[in-house]
Amino acid sequence: MEPLEYTVARHEFFQDFKPQHLKIFQDCVSDAHYGRDQYILRQGQGAERFFIIRKGEVRLELLTPEYGSLPIQTVGPGEIVGWSWIIPPYLSTFDARAVDRLHVIVFDASALRRKCEQDFELGYRVLQKFTAALTARFDAVRAKLIECHIRQERGY
Secondary structure, three states, X not given: OOOHHHHHHHOHHHOOOOHHHHHHHHOOEEEXXXXXXXXXXXXXXXXXXXXXXXXXXXXXXXXXXXXXXXXXXXEOOXXXXXXXXXXXXXXXXXXXXXXXXXXXXXXXXXXXXHHHHHOHHHHHHHHHHXXXXXXXXXXXXXXXXXXXXXXXXXXX
């Protein structure tokens, strides 16, 4: 597997960042592995990390009091998981669980948040990029809600 810094530099999300900003991201990464059904994020817990999936898949789930855990979306290699670190109160809004053996790049979001607060240009670019990711997640939730509504209407 290629070095983490190289993977970060090549990732589509980071293409528009200045070299000094890219270096900030590269300085905040580590490598991690998770087993099948292991959680990488839990709904309601502090959002201090985000991830790029290298190998495997992650199922995003919404925990509900009445129905338990509802699957919302499954994402795979190259996808970014965990955008709640950028939005106060910095709590995860979904569970994220490994579907199978998972290999991810982990970003120290707390350190990045501090850097964004010090460098407004970096913060603005990060916010632009994560807003696009957030929109994609909302689209997935919207599609799931429509699907659930249609099933309920049809009685299955």
